Structures are given as structure tokens and as C-alpha cells.
Amino acid sequence: MDGSPLRFKLAIIITEEGIPVEIAFIPGSFAEQSALHRLPFDLPQRSTVFGDSGFTDYEFEDFMAQQELIKMMITRKKGSLRGDDFTNRVTKKHFRKTIETSFSEITAQFVKKIHAVTIEGFQFKVFAFIVAFAVCKFFELDT
Numbered sequence: 001m002d003g004s005p006l007r008f009k010l011a012i013i014i015t016e017e018g019i020p021v022e023i024a025f026i027p028g029s030f031a032e033q034s035a036l037h038r039l040p041f042d043l044p045q046r047s048t049v050f051g052d053s054g055f056t057d058y059e060f061e062d063f064m065a066q067q068e069l070i071k072m073m074i075t076r077k078k079g080s081l082r083g084d085d086f087t088n089r090v091t092k093k094h095f096r097k098t099i100e101t102s103f104s105e106i107t108a109q110f111v112k113k114i115h116a117v118t119i120e121g122f123q124f125k126v127f128a129f130i131v132a133f134a135v136c137k138f139f140e141l142d143t
Contacts, residue, residue, distance in 0.1 A: 006028075006119065006122070007027070007028025007029070008025050008026065008027065008028055008123070008126075009025075009026045009027075009028055009030070009032065009035065010023060010024070010025060010026075010126070010130075011023070011024040011026060011032070011035030011036075011038065011039055012024075012102075012103075012106075012130070013039060013041075013043070013049065014098075014099060014102045016095075016098065017137070018098060018101060018102035018105065018137060019134050019137045019138050020102070020106070020130050020131075020133065020134045020137075021043075021134070022039050022040060022041070022042065022043075023127060023130055024038035024039045025038075025123050025126075026038060031054070032052075032054030032055055033054065033055050033056060033057045033060075035055070036055060036057055036060050037060070041064070041068065041070060043068075043070055045068070045069040045070070046069055046070075046071075047070050047071070048070070048071045048072075048073055049064075049070060049071070049072050049073065050073045050074075050075075050092060050095040050096060050099060051072070051073070051074045051075070052074070052075050052096065053074065053075045053076060053077045053080075055072075055074050056074050056076070056077075056080070058081065058082065060072070061074065073088070073091070073092055073095070074092075075092050075093075075096060105133070105137075106130065106133055109129070109133060110129065114126065
């Protein structure tokens with residue numbers, strides 16, 4: 001790497017308990033919804049996936065519901081084509097809090113600087129860190 005900062009976004013699917021089960025790296029310049037196409041979604045049928053409004057992709061949501069039997073519960077912006085009723089808004093807000101708490105727990109454990117010579121090395125270190133976090137969380141070990 002030439003020393004210039006590289007920007008990546010992480011898309012992570014976590015369980016209700018806050019355990020990461022799927023991870024995808026996307027370039028920082030890409031829209032969040034592009035992460036949907038990078039995650040394998042190797043989830044049991046009838047799973048529910050919650051996401052923020054950046055993951056809005058109606059065609060993908062329909063595909064997941066019809067073909068994979070996975071319900072996408074994406075937070076909607078005001079004026080969206082598919083708005084939320086009050087019950088869905090409250091449910092999504094509740095689960096988004098779990099997601100935000102998990103991200104806070106993960107990032108609190110990160111070091112301030114990750115030294116890597118290659119992009120792949122950087123991604124591996126971040127991936128390994130998240131796997132270690134997931135194992136500790138699963139076995140309820142202190143992180």
C-alpha cells in the first residue's frame with residue numbers, strides 16, 4: 001500500500017444475540033446497498049434481516065422473500081415507495097438498536113491503527129478480529 005488511506009465499509013449480519021455470522025467488505029465509495037450483493041445470505045429459510053435505509057433495494061427484497069424465503073426488514077425513509085406502518089417502525093427501531101450496540105462493541109475492541117502491507121492483509125486482520133469477537137461473544141467470554 002502506498003501510505004494513502006483506503007476506505008472500506010463493512011456489512012455484517014449478526015444474530016439477535018449480537019454475534020456476527022456474515023461479513024462483506026465493500027469499497028468506501030460504493031453505495032451501502034451494493035453490500036447486499038456481496039453477502040452470501042447463507043441463512044435459514046424464514047430468517048429476518050434488519051438493515052438501515054441505505055440498504056433499500058426493493059427488487060432484492062422481493063427476490064429474497066420469494067426465492068430464498070428471507071424477510072428483509074429495511075428501515076424506510078419518509079416518502080419511501082414502501083413506507084412502514086407504526087408496528088414495523090417500532091420493530092425495526094428495536095432491532096436496529098441491537099445492531100448498533102454490536103457495532104459499538106466491535107469497534108470498541110479495535111486498535112486505533114492496523115498495520116498491513118497489502119489490502120488483503122488489512123482485510124484479513126479485520127476479518128480475524130471480527131471472528132475472534134464472534135467466538136468470544138458466542139461463548140460469553142470477556143472481550
